[in-house]
Amino acid sequence: MRTEQPKMIYLKDYQVPEYLIDETHLTFELFEDHSLVHAQLVMRRNPAAGSGLPPLVLDGQQLELLSVALDDRELSAADYQLSDSHLTLQPTAASFVVDSSVRIHPERNTALEGLYKSGGMFCTQCEAEGFRKITYYLDRPDVMSKFTTTLSAEQHSYPVLLSNGNPIASGSEEGGRHWATWEDPFMKPAYLFALVAGDLWCVEDSFTTMSNREVALRIYVEPENIDKCQHAMDSLKKSMKWDEEVYGREYDLDIFMIVAVNDFNMGAMENKGLNIFNSSCVLARAETATDAAHQRVEAVVAHEYFHNWSGNRVTCRDWFQLSLKEGFTVFRDAEFSADMHSRTVKRIEDVAYLRTHQFAEDAGPMAHPVRPDAFMEISNFYTLTVYEKGSEVVRMIRTLVGAEGFRKGSDLYFARHDGQAVTCDDFIRAMEEANGIDLSQFKRWYSQAGTPRLAVSEHYDAAARTYSLSFQQSCPPSPGQGDKLPFVIPVELGLISAQGQALALRLQGEAQAGATSRVFAIDQAEQVLTFVDIAEQPLPSLLRGFSAPVKLSFPYSRDQLMFLMQHDSDGFNRWEAGQQLSVQVLQELIGQHQRGEPQVLDQRLVTALRSVLADEQLDQAMVAEMLSLPGEAYLTEISAVADVEAIHAAREFARQQLSAALFDLLWVRYQANRELSRGTAYIAEAEHFARRSLQNIALSYLMLSGKAEVLAACLEQFESADNMTERLTALAVLVNSPFEAEKAAALASFADFFKDNPLVMDQWFSVQAACALPGALQRVEQLMQHPAFTLKNPNKVRALIGAFAGQNLQGFHQADGSGYRFLADQVIVLNALNPQIASRLLAPLTRWGKYDGARQQLMKAELQRILASGELSSDVFEVVSKSLVG
Template sequence: MRTEQPKMIYLKDYQVPDYLIDETHLTFELFEDHTLVHAQLVMRRNPAAGAGLPPLVLDGQLLELLSVQLDDRVLSGNDYQIDASHLTLHPASERFSVDTSVKIHPETNTALEGLYKSGTMFCTQCEAEGFRKITYYLDRPDVMSKFTTTVIAEQHRYPVLLSNGNPVGNGPQDDGRHWATWEDPFMKPAYLFALVAGDLWCVEDSFATMSGRNVALRIYVEPENIDKCQHAMNSLKKSMRWDEEVYGREYDLDIFMIVAVNDFNMGAMENKGLNIFNSSAVLARAETATDAAHQRVEAIVAHEYFHNWSGNRVTCRDWFQLSLKEGFTVFRDAGFSADMNSRTVKRIQDVAYLRTHQFAEDAGPMAHAVRPDSFIEISNFYTLTVYEKGSEVVGMIHTLLGAEGFRKGSDLYFQRHDGQAVTCDDFVKAMEDANGVDFTQFKRWYSQAGTPRLAVSESYDASAKTYSLTFRQSCPQTPDKQEKLPFVIPVEIGLLDARGAEIALQLAGEAAAGATSRVLSVTEAEQTFIFVGIAAKPLPSLLRGFSAPVKLGFPYDRDQLMFLMQHDSDGFNRWDAGQQLSVQVLQELIGQHQQGQALVLDPRLVTALRSVLGNEQLDQAMVAEMLSLPGEAYLTEISEVADVEAIHTAREFVRRQLAEQLFDGLWQRYQANRAVSKTTAYVAENEHFARRALQNIALSYLMLSGRPEVLAATLEQFETADNMTERLTALAVLVNSPFEAEKALALASFAEHFKDNPLVMDQWFSVQAGSPLPGGLQRVKALMEHPAFTIRNPNKVRALIGAFAGQNLINFHAADGSGYRFLADLVIQLNALNPQIASRQLAPLTRWRKYDGARQALMKAELERIRGSGELSADVYEVVSKSLA
């Protein structure tokens, strides 16, 4: 931990490394109370760094140096300099080797960076800068090396010894220990290093690549989880085939391995050939994982596999370029998930998440560009901006170039930079060169923070039969910049006539009318597009498919939104029109509550949703999405000053009104789908996901009626469901109901049945932590005493603390500030245990400017208390200091 102010690192200060590492030879001796790491680095002067032999400065933290050797010379303390972060040597020639031996303590490593123990298993997490906690090294992504790794451990405790690449040897030793050696033939930076040692079972399969090579596939888990791997294996094989078909990318090693780890700060890690996963991102079975968990596993398996090319074979020059691999790979995994499930529903879910969470990040103190200019702690920049907004930036390139042009660009990118560490500029340049375009202005998406706003106005000239759309773009100030230059904003549009039919689009100056949907490229602060041959004033369908991550403003009235809900051919915009209608109605109700008036629901919302509910031709997943009201977090994000109580009261009022007025339709849909569920075996496929989604949202509305037949149906579903999706929904519905006796019995029954399954117990925690009923903080504090909870496990922290502070807004934002004090106490405690998790839990407090003056003062006071609490990690210091700036 650090007490001095940590140092800011700037992109403008980047310099190539003075030295390169051609070969890395590692030997790990694993013991219960320590580990010995022996490293031999075959090094040379970097010819791109200039002449001379400057000092060699190796990164290292929390290492006990036992010996160091430069070529054949064993060095004494006078021959090198060492401090808490670096080992400095003085090479005498341009080519040399460095041998070090260090002692480390993975058994006490609660930060879960570097080499640590998860239960009885040794494992690693080296991204972004964890390798320096393993041995002295040039721990930066632009230093790439070939790794050979030998692992030695007690054979009885650790029969499985894994590392990157292909296995090249193994055998026993005389002392009850054994060894295994792995060789990775591909150059990689240290952040992609991985090691696992444990008593693990394995599910095996194989994959035949498009060139006819046979790749062994293995998923390693602890024995009790061996029956939860098949979905991940199926997902892996689908991913491998999809990447060949869509991107032409073939896997390159003889073996691909996944290991499930219970204690892990992230979702998963793409280490070359040996992916280490949070167990929540790989284990899935109908009885223990929801549909959403199955879809998440499929997406994360795909994401990490796709990194083999977009991240491993071509990696980042420096950590400012993080979105080079993450934004591109999120775009790739989103495309995969869209092809495996419903493209429209996937887009809806991604945009809803982006608008609620990433837009809030853009509007807060931690706002940064997709490629930030500076950071204190890189772990704080594994953000929604880098990942999700970065994906949207790649998606806009795809929209502008088209599928064929984008594929040409990605092919050139992989061909040109295979085996290199490169930049976002290199990615864009490949797209430009492959298609003969200029993306100079477009690159502002990488360098300017904030969510652009796009105000649209219309004008119709009946005599000339022309229709004009004028776009005005702006971007709010962010902590890094006040002045923002115009972006390139691709806006996909359509025009609907009075019958709802699509109009062929012809811009002034064009020879003939074309398609009914097209992309307009908005590049100026104000820009007008004129359509000709328009017989009557149309209704525009704007930003189809959410073609750019902007806040769109157009003066739709409620009748127009209802019309788009019924007629727009773009599924995303049909949903979005419903969301806009709901927002308008909810904001009206919020105003009524604030003025002390009786709440009156606009009947048009009921009419619109009744039409959706009765449309049996519509995909059931779409019906479920359209029935879902905008969440309290999104209503908070779009408020100038968020009134927590008014938002909660208005939204709950609408839910109850819909439950009463749509009861018959909801009940019919619920019963029909539940009947199918009871007679159909669980299948993790789109059609089945859709049926259960509609069934479960219907149940969540129906319970608000309080009718005895709904309670009976909920109990029946809870007690007899053969899958976690239906069981957990029934539990959540009961937890949020007034039926106290039934609720208590269900919670006790669930906990008893799943007490030995940590991931299911995480869901049990989250259901209770997220309940908006009074007494939320007291429930969370009581649950922290439950034997299934430990603050040392990131999944538990996210399930209980994260769910309460991030989702249960009415209880977290209690007027007395008790929720804020609770979170600050937890952050202070976590700061000493796991700084990464501590800093990520801070997000709700960083958005204090969104709230009324009293809450602002309370939230700022807790941030100040954290800042003054003593030894802050760089992770927490950066977030707190920027929040208070």
């Protein structure tokens, strides 16, 4: 058991590096049972750090030091100090060269950090602190260097040798080996270093930049996946064009490469010129990848490409500034996806995810600001707060300054800081100076944790023809932060007349009326907006487009919500009105279940959804979103104390009632879209995604009827579909149905057909893990014995264990605590294999505060058991210890 807490690192303690590395020359000799790494570092004293020559302390972990030299003088053991984490030398001049050689073991590296083997391929993952597992180095993002890398390996097994930058030389060696040298002309920190060696095929294309430079594009995959790359290549070219048009950002190297890797802790990594991707974020073909997977590939390819500027050319000074690159780039990729598809549907999807998952993180023991104050293990801060909430912070800036002002600010930011490692303050400063505004109060979004609450009330004065909205903002305490100061909350709003017309908005004191939809900055704890010339009591449409990541409350009646669903000109708020109506109805059903009363569904929800379903002019993707009831996870998040059984029972009852009441309309919509699917080749485009999304949600409702004709339609779709979207939905519907024989046959035939496709088998695992029917844990335990499952592959762990604990709330939160014991068991095993995955898997246990007293005790007991299980990684120790304090 750990007896000492790992070292806490604080933002306030940041100091510039004592030394800088101008040039990094690396040579890798790759062998099957070990690898040798020879590093030459051309270094100098950092003039910003002061005078004198303090000791040089290089980071290094799990390295076997073979030799070290200072300015060509080989050092003896008496000339340096060596520990498990550092190599300390004493320079004798302000400029000097350090040469070192180490032995490492990529073939044993199950943590997938640094240099490791995935199948028959060598690859790297250096963000955040993986480079120190490759060689001794100043492994921090504010030390930037020009890298030249030479790789040597056996040619037959590893014909492809890749690294960052441009290839400059290659050749053969004795004994069947060969070598290649790559040079990156741009300064970069070690976390952006990459290396790949393997037997890979590639899809090639090219892109002509706005300055008429020809860039070679290559996607490298294992031979069996060569037919699954075209969508990623198309997505890359779209991304490059979009970034030029929207941000004026042009690619800067002669070649851009993507490599697909099966074993990867993250989605992808933006290493300069050589992006390494989890294969799930590259490989996409209609028969093996769903529409959601196609959209994810497009978004992740865009995200990592956009990092070339927002993360690589301008990088982070320190890891506390992680959202500087990630929040900004998530915003950029979200805008890209919105432009490629439906802007409203994209916003709905992003907000639903944020409110269900990031709001829960904000309310739990691991809550932290977008720019954290401290951490034990930086890997634990690749969080929804840093990424998704960070993106919302950037979006609010764009909302406040407008699209043109935001472009001016980003142009200034890139021009001023190109080639530098900077902070969130530098980003804000560029936005301020480009737009002549003061964002000092706005910066509280970076420093204050938690989700603000915005309560709104109204008052109409008929005699004065004025309408007032009163805003009260607050933010609950979070770990280490009690009282919060007011945020700047941009609220976009409109007013709608009783006839459904949008009203022009003129504040008291303004000379003339403005637009019918305006943004107002709510920056005080209490603030009133009074509108004049309002002839009748209006209905407010608040927080349009979800203009700020807050919890909004306004006393809408159910009739008013139905009115907004029909008349609001803001597509997001039409959906939001439907969600609020559904929440009110579901919470009423939850209360009925808890009191043992007969459950009765408010027919206004049926009427509203019937209207949506019957509207053939409405975007089909929007119809599908509006038919989707709030999920159990979201209902848990908005509950003071979540009643797992009541939430599940209420939601299932509502779905059954809606299925019966809307059957005819659902059946017509389903049959029409399925007929189009049968007669149309698969296309990964918005209109086709929309059609299939409505078709599939209709099928999920229809199957609740238990009718023979629906079962037959489901089986037909499963057996005849030419794409994974329709086939997997049919399988999921069957798995959640009472048709045991058909379910078993479908699962068996699916597994037999796709047994050689790991990514498809991941979906097969997830469908079963997420099934809320009785016996969920037993099914998951059995599936862990399946030949296609292994704890050593992060995708498999996420697909089975993660899906069970994170998506199957009914199964995971069994009253006997068996789900908690199971998860704790897996975390203990994974702690030794892959600490990053182990710590991320813990999230459901950390949210014990949402549940009843008995479940709280069971969950905390499992956290205590993990803590007492032995020597914990810093990743797992930090999450467990903070969760128990919370």
